[in-house]
Amino acid sequence: MTIALDEVDRALIHALHVDGRAPFTKIGDVLGVSTQTVARRYRRLRAEASLRVVGLPDPQRAGQAEWMVRLTATPHTAQDVAHALARRADTAWIKLMSGGTEICVNVSTAAASDHSLLLRDIPRTASITAVSAHQVLHRYFGGPAAWLGRACALDPAQVAALTPAHDGAGKPLTGEDEPLMAALQRDGRASLAELAAATGWSPATVARRLADLQAGGTMFFDLEIDPATLGATTHALLWMSVAPAHSDEVARELATHAELALVAATTGPANLVAHALCADAAALHRYLTERLGALEAIRSLETAPVLRTIKAAASR
Template sequence: MLDELDRALIHALHIDGRASFTQLAAVLEVSPQTVSRRYERLREQAALRVVGLPDPQLTGHEQWLLRLTAEPETALDLAHALVRRADTSWVYLTGGGTEIVAVLETPLGMAHGHSLLLHELPPSVGLTAVSAHHLLHTYLGWRTPWRMSANALTARQQRMLVGARPPERHDQVQLSPADHALLDALRRDGRAGVAELAVDTGWSPATVSRRLDHLRACGTVFFDIEIDPALLGGSVRALLWMAAAPAHLDEVATALAGHDELAFVAHTTGPTNLVAHALCPDTAALYQYLTHGLGAVKAIRTLETAPVLRTLKAVGPIRPPGPPGRRG
């Protein structure tokens, strides 16, 4: 079980995933050694990981949400094939265990970029249905964490962390091969030390530090948290596929982004134009949310609920062998 200090540390890492243990200790009013021990315990027991992510819009990419259905005996093989790809994230096994949902990132403007993935899949996966939904606008998620994982710090504590960083802009940046190597390393471990990042990029530690500060200030890279949502009250998970009239879509999505039960809300193309990820303590709570929370949003015309059975891949790549880097 998580206690108040665990939750406060998780919230702090949402705000600044690369804050040192000394900085975190000052915010949480404990010793750096206590923060270090709690961080290691959360890594081992709660699957905690800090990951550095490039902003797709600022790095010339776009995202697709894929729904793929396979024969029962091959669905898991298909899911694992998607997990191994570097351009996928959030690979879920949903429904009755024959549907896989994944996010695919492709270079901006690539026509039918999702079709490249299908051509590169093994022929033995037994695909029976495919639909692709272009993610047009995200209302909740990516840069904005699930409210129940970032609700432990006071306003003063949050200002202490935010105030330690320069204001973030959102500028397009031309990335070099070394920048891409830096981003790849941060995807694996967002708290990797500058010495380790220097090895990955071929830069000096001082150059790594300056370049990372610049990419963060421009908004090109941001940091997110991976953790078992069940520990935060998200034991029952479901993807919600909804349709709203275009005239009401922005109003509906903005309202949904304020619901505590949702960790992700986005506008997509396709027969349903809204998708959300619901996290609830149990099936009774999910029922209450679907009937009363969503039921109160009258402009939602249709709703499909797909229970998430397994998360095979989150936002970062598969963990490499060996201990991850640390920032003291």
């Protein structure tokens, strides 16, 4: 059962979309409500709508190789395989698709040569009957800029007031950052004292490192929430084949569509992939036929319904 959201709830979700670590006092000032109201609404959304802020590395800026892997498993084993994959640190999100026998998993590797999941672990799993791996070449939308369906409650001035500064200067992740990133994946709003305890650093050192990584775009704070709470009950992955001469133009157009939470260029027969979130099946049909249908450069389209998200952006 989904919870009913009012204007304050939606504004808070939008505020956390803009800056997941914004202090409740600042959010309250921008929304025109008390700090206590913000804190109370946040706790309710965490408990009843699975809301969670997570800190994640940007794969492109962090020097990671990112893959979209499609697996087909034998009947009655797909969920077990998906849950096993969810326990791995190198998987970012996992979706059970189509008839319940197909799994799509996002895999990030620390280096381009580290493909243990693709080359060793998956081939050893007898219940997997088919595998196709597609390297993500470029993200046009998704990650630091996520689904616009949750970002429609604040006006431009409020968004500007909450937007953190970014200088664009790369601050690479190092091995010393692993405890910090692990703690932020568990709770992106963990206090400086909690992060200091997890890393062994002082709170001041944690604050400086967070500022460096976030300002350079090496890491970002994402917001997880059950999309059904915001009215999106029908999800699908869209695999599109677009003529190379038009793929950049089409992807940039798709990145403006409020129905999409991800747009990326990949290797393989389908060179663009998108994740659609729609109110219902009829809304998805209208999106496919009216908006995507108007883009003549899309030569073919495969729609893979998402039945269940097994793992979201980070390990729980």
